[in-house]
Amino acid sequence: MALEQRLAPRLQQRLVMTPALQLAIRLLQLNRLELEGVLQQEMVENPLLEEREQEVSSSSEAEALEQPPEQSEPEAEQEADKFEELNLESYFQDYYDSRPGSPRMHEEREGIPLENILAETPSMVDQLLWQLEMTDADDLEMEIGQAIVGNLNMEGYLRASLDEIAAMGPWHLERVESALARIQSLDPPGVAARYLKECLLLQLDYLELHDDLAYELVEEHLDKLTAHRYNDIAKSCGVAIDEVAHALEIIKRLNPKPGYLYATEPPRYITPDVSVIKDGDDYRIVLNEDGLPKLRISRFYRQMLRSRQELSKDAAEYLQTKLRSALWLIKSYGQRQRTITRVAESIVKHQRPFLEHGVAELRPLILRDVADDIEMHESTVSRVVNGKYMHTPQGIYEMKFFFHSALGHSSGSDVSSISVKGKIRKLIDSESRQKPLSDARIASELKNEGLQIARRTVAKYREEMGIPASKSRREIG
Secondary structure, three states: OOOOOOOOOOOOOOOOOOHHHHHHHHHHHOOHHHHHHHHHHHHHHOOOEEEOOOOOOHHHHHHHHHOOOOOOOOHHHHHHHHHHHOOHHHHOHHHHHOOOOOOOOOOOOOOOOHHHOOOOOOOHHHHHHHHHHOOOOOHHHHHHHHHHHOOEOOOOEEOOOHHHHHHHOOOOHHHHHHHHHHHHOOOOOOOOEOOHHHHHHHHHHHOOOOOOHHHHHHHHHHHHHHOOOHHHHHHHHOOOHHHHHHHHHHHHOOOOOHHHHHOOOOOOOOOOOEEEEEEOOEEEEEEOOOOOOOEEEOHHHHHHHHOHHHOOHHHHHHHHHHHHHHHHHHHHHHHHHHHHHHHHHHHHHHOHHHHHHOHHHOOOEOHHHHHHHHOOOHHHHHHHHOOOEEEEOOEEEEHHHHOEOEEEEOOOOEEEHHHHHHHHHHHHHOOOOOOOOOHHHHHHHHHHOOEOOOHHHHHHHHHHOOOOOHHHHOOOO
16 A cells, blocks of 8 residues: 555634734733833833823724824924924023023922931841840850851741851850850840740740749740640649739730841832722722823834835834734733723622622622623633732722632522621620630521531631631630
């Protein structure tokens, strides 16, 4: 049987990620601040893009560019007439006045006072080394102290053994212990401890409570304290339960992670991408476009493309490529804004009770609900709500906040998991501190209100809110 080669047509469908589609997806995922950076960068890299002064929609701009240019009065003559109308002497007056010896016409303004300039927040290491330099430590103790401070973690604990510190020099172990004692006497109290008990004892020493019952509880009965065995502690110490409760209140006010006092993060500023404004009985969606450049194709390069005979082949190809890229960007940007608006309008339609009354009226909502409403794919909705914020009459929320699973109610309507978490927190806030509610008891209380919820779900929601179990919430009384 002889083999032969033939050409045969075959029809098949497949999804191709064109450059325009890739750009549209990329812009859709960006929040407002990221989008501003991308648009500014595109204006730098693409000479055909410029910022327009008049309010023209991005989509109409892109559509107008695709139409053949109408023949009108030559723009060059118009520009020439405008140029001749300029009063050059007046235009350059500011330049002449800025020469040395010329009278200064602008307003004198004082600079920002040096003491008002925001400085960098000092770290824990900086603070400890500065305090160490203020002591009477000798050069060797300073060197050892720097090694100790360099081996502290963010919580303020020493994560290297004394033998390991001594081997760095090498230094004698006695000098290392002396340097460690000096570091532990610095602020914040409890810093450079090697374990929790030492950290708490250092703080009690700083408060001059080494003869107090609290010191004895930490030193001798810390394991019983963590297990809430208060009656056993009272019997072992030969004191009343009220005295144990008083000592426990002192211990609770100690800081188990002193290093976090200096673990400050820079403030995070949230700029909402969408604002929901109440207009009468309705709500209106307004996109936040402050600071975003309004793009258009440069008139200069548009005129250059019309007169192709004056361009070389390479220059014409370059301008055509940049023109195509600019059109993709303008179209994708307009499509992004329209998509975000549609998703925001759908969220407002589904969550209108929340806008009126707050979190207690938040309705269950999933991506499919919005996707079906605006006739788009769930992945598109997911890209829109990810990392973007919405300003509402109830405050600023991430757009993902409005999507939650549902729990059944005896009335037949579903309740949002956020509303259920609020009910759980309310029950815990009003419970008796001596007899806190267990997860099973909370589930029972919610079932009495008509909510169909299991104990495991209550435990899950409680842990998500960072609330400890009932055993850890119990207080002595």
